[in-house]
Amino acid sequence: MPSVATPDPYADPLVFGQRMQILRERRGMSRVVLAGLLGRSPAWVKQVEKGQIQAPGVDTVLRIAQALRVRALSDLTGLPVHVDLFAGPGHPRLTAVRAAVDALPLTTDRQAPPVEHLRARLARAWSARHSSPHHREVVGSLLPDLIRDAQLAVRQAEQPADWRAAQAALSEVYSLAQFFVAYQPDAALLWRVAERSMVAAQQADDPHTVGIAAWLLAQAHRDSGPAHYDPADAVTREALAYLTPLLPDARDDVLAIAGALEFEAGYTAARRGETGAAWRHWDVAREMADRLPEAYFHPVTSFSRAIMGAHAVTVAVELHQGGESVRQAARADAATIPSRPRRARHRIEEARGFQLDGQPDVALATLAQAHEAAPETIRYNGYARSIILEESESRVAARRQRASDLAVKVGMLAA
Structure with missing residues (x-):
């Protein structure tokens, strides 16, 4: 048959x-x-x-x-040559970060630093990530020692409360590592840090830490392709079910991570092409953002009132709605996003919208703005590289030259 x-x-x-x-x-x-x-x-x-x-x-x-x-x-x-369209080049510090993640520190005479010390270093690392145009270089230089010290703090903790606090710090260190590893040519390493972050977060039994780990784990699933959309949704739903009872009296950071997770549900819905669901989740996330102080900006997810305009652009782009993407971009104010890499990411999403709307010259100009905000963000972004590569073969000479010049700046072509 x-x-x-x-x-x-x-x-x-x-x-x-x-x-x-x-x-x-x-x-x-x-x-x-x-x-x-x-x-x-x-x-x-x-x-x-x-x-x-x-x-x-x-x-x-x-x-x-x-x-x-x-x-x-x-x-x-169907050709045997493998070209990953969304994985960027390997950062020079990737080897050192991978070695720290893969190490097994069972024996050492070194004393672990206090958890408070780890927390202060993490805060500086997140701040540096948001403020530096070369954020991968900065984070990559800090991660190996942070990973080793956080692992050691967990092993040497003597009291249950100290052990949970160390696990929370370790989870956040792995979350920071996931930002560094993302879009680099080592998918297995990304999954290791994402899963270890979630395991440590569950051991810490801290809502905020669990929320961050779930937010990043859902992204890892979603960015792995359509076959992983269901697991991404499952992680998001479970995390929101865990956090929702806490929200009436939640601290700002817990409310923010719940809002970030709500948007992630909308992001995945947009990837599926589910227009109504995508915008409903965005509406709920916006209501959560409106409950936050006007100047609040979550140090990991960037969730805030200021980010909702950028999130609207992302939803429209993922739904392949070029005109709506451009309309949302006109409403969003990139200048209000304090994080340089997140501002650059928003510019890339705007460029995708302009490309969908048949405005390739505006798309290239917007990618140039992304490069100005954070060169390392655009260098490791597959969508940006795809637009640049496409327009470098344009029949319009001036556009082809602009794309080629940008390709040189991004590191796709030799000068």
């Missing part, structure tokens, strides 16, 4: 058009929607999928990969 199951694009030697159709259908995306994202006609999409015309050029292939949320170009093309 013949099977009517959808073929597996990774198991069979399918041609480009077949892979494109299977991946499109797995995302629940119609030909009309994909055509709109690519600036093509539905008939053109059908012709490519049916093999009636040649496979498109590299610039269009990259746009298809972005629209279909394909992480590796080989998934779409």
Whole structure:
């Protein structure tokens, strides 16, 4: 009896058009929607999928990969060369951070620093991350010693309360490490720090620490692709169920992490294409943000009143709503975001919106603003690199030159 199951694009030697159709259908995306994202006609999409015309050029292939949320170009093309579209280059300090994470400090004569000392160093590290244009360099230089000292503090804690406090500090150190490792070519290391952060947070039994770990674990799942959207939602739901009873009398940091988790639920819904759910979660998160002091800014998640405009841009972009993305960008005020990397990330999301809206020159200008705010953010962002690479092959000479100049600044091309 013949099977009517959808073929597996990774198991069979399918041609480009077949892979494109299977991946499109797995995302629940119609030909009309994909055509709109690519600036093509539905008939053109059908012709490519049916093999009636040649496979498109590299610039269009990259746009298809972005629209279909394909992480590796080989998934779409079937070619044996692996190109991860969303993983950035390895930072020079990645090796040292990885060694500290992987170490097993069972024996040592060294005395662990007090937890209060670790907390002060963590506060300085978060502050440096938000204020430095080269935040990965700063954080990468601090992490190895922080990881070793926090691990040691857990091992040497003698009283239950001290042990839980040390676990909370260790969890936050791993959370800081996840920011450093994200978008670098070591997915296994990212998962190790995300999972260790959650384990330590549960041992600490501290709501704020658990919330941070859950927020980052949900992101790790979501950024791993559609197959991980359900686990991302499960982590977010469980964390919110845990925190919600505490919210009527919660401290600002607990309320903020709950708001950040609420937005994460909307972010994942937007990735699924669930417009109503995405904006409902954004509305709830905004209500939580409005309960915070006007100048409050969460040191880990950046959740605040000021960030909600940027979050609205992200929702619209993930829903592939170019016009709405541009409208939301006009309402958001990037200058009110005190964190340089988060401000740069917002600029990248704005650039994605302008690209979706058919304004590539504005998209490139916005990416230049992202580079000015935090060069290391744009360097490790796959969406930014994809836009730059696409426009570096533009038929418009001036646009091609601007994209090429930006590619040199970002480190994608040699000067």
